[in-house]
Amino acid sequence: MTATLTPPALTTTDRPAHRDPNVLRWLGAYGSSMVGDSVYYIALSWAAVQAGTPAQAGIVMSVSALPRAVLMLGGGVIADRLGPRRVVIGSDAARCAAVLAVAALLFLTSPGLWPLALLALVFGTVDAVFVPAVGALPARITGKNQLARVQGMRGLAIRFANVVGAPLGGLGVALGGAAAAFGLAGLLIAVSVPLLIGVRVRELPADDRAPTGTARSDLAAGLRYIRGHRVLAPLMIVIALGDLGFVGPLNVGLTLLAERRGWGASGMGWVLAGFGAGAGAASLLLAARGRLPRAGLVAACTIITGSAAIGALAFVPHLVGAVGIALLIGLLAGLSGAMCGALLQTQADPAYLGRVTAVSSLVSLGLTPLSMPFSAAAIGAWGLGPVYTVSAAVCGLGGVVALCVPDLRRAELPR
Structure with missing residues (x-):
């Protein structure tokens, strides 16, 4: 395992990613970091509630959002x-040091x-x-x-981190x-960090580096x-x-x-579990499988079908039906998200992939959460049905864009 930041160039092989030790080291590092993130958020929310009022705790939990959005x-x-x-190693080391300092x-x-x-502010800045x-990695x-x-x-x-992180945080x-x-x-x-240090990367040829x-x-x-x-241009609109x-x-x-249907917190948990x-x-x-044919078309169709399922969720009276629809939404959203992510990875020049990822992440992690208070206010004013319907229409419009742009609709993943 090398300890330098300039490892030897990666040799291209036909080895599938799930059998490639280099990819598996990256996956282990990513999974461990994501589980740590989940535990961190549990610890932060608990500590903030214990140290202040609920309103103050809410402010602490939201502090990281601003630098993440501004600096992304x-x-x-x-x-x-x-x-x-190099950036991922440095970022994880900084996050680790900040969290352990607060623990001490x-x-x-x-x-x-x-x-x-301060920790939330540092976390949001480093996340950017x-x-x-x-x-890009x-x-x-x-x-x-x-x-x-x-x-x-x-x-x-990510799913593993979501399932394991919360119980580990609660246990801690x-x-x-x-x-x-x-x-x-x-x-x-x-x-x-040591897993990432052991990951070998392919250096970009000089001719492929952006000025x-x-x-x-x-x-x-x-x-x-x-x-x-x-x-990429229409794909960003679709993602947004x-x-x-x-x-x-x-x-x-x-x-x-869940509150208005009388399902309670446990019912909401079942719906989230279905998703x-x-x-x-x-x-x-x-x-x-490693690849689905006609990736652009698959993304468009799954987005449109998934948007219909989102709209239907507001009109299901029984919990069992809601869990079934949530399962369908999760399957379709998972496929469309994976197709969009894979297309973004394969269509972008590696020299620009950090900036391409930053633009797509800015929408998901920086701007999209701002829609939540508006959704809550709209539901209070007009009810669940209209808001879910409008949200489904907005989501479905992304699929329509993917269908209407020939280059995106015909986009394929490499064999």
Whole structure:
């Protein structure tokens, strides 16, 4: 295992990604980091509630969103300039150090809310460079014909982190309070660093490297590259519309739906479990097959069908039916998300992939969550049915865009 940041060039082989030790090291690092993130959020929410009022805790939990959104595009520039592997290693090391420092502080004293707010601010700032680098790294560790399979494997890692992280965080809080939970989160993130150091990356040939200038000019060049690309430009619109129509109904909307139907928290949990199972099945399918033909058309059709299922969820009176629809939504959303992610990975020039990922992530992680308070207000004013219907229409419009743009509709994944 090399300890340098400039490993030897990756040798291209026909080995499937799920049998490639290099990809598996990356997957282990990614999975450990994501589980650590889940434990961190449990610890942060618990510590904030214990140290302040519910309103103050809510502010602490939202502090990371602003720097993440504001700095995300700049993070894409950094990932492309320094290389995604180096940025991911540095980001994980910084996140680990920050979390362990707060854990130690909580062990020694009761400092109140300020270190929690500072930690959330640091996490959001580091995430702004971590997220684009994570998106750009797979294209450097395997061949293009394996990137769809890698998307499926990454989806499985995310589902695993969602299932395992919350119980681990709760166990840490139960055994030793927020300090123990933060310590556990820091150790899990720390596991990813040596694994990432052992990952070999393919260096870009000199002819394939994008010209560099100032940070502003590099960002402008990345945006021009996306705008002029015949697949990536409409794909960004599809991703934005899909996320905007999806986030509200499946977050705050689902909470209100469960309350008004009398399903309670356990019923909402079953619906979320149905969605998670469907999304996990989609990731497993892609990880096993490695490729689906006519990726652009599959993405368009699954988005449109999934949007219809989202609209139907508001009109199902019984919990069993809602769980079934949630399972279908998860399966279709998982397939469409994986296809869009795989197309983004394979269509983008690796020299611009950090900036391309930053633009797509800005919508999902920075702007789309802002739709949640509007969804809640709209449901209060007009009811569940109209809001779910409008959200489904917005989501479905993304599929219509994919169908109407020939280059995107005909886009294929490499064999």
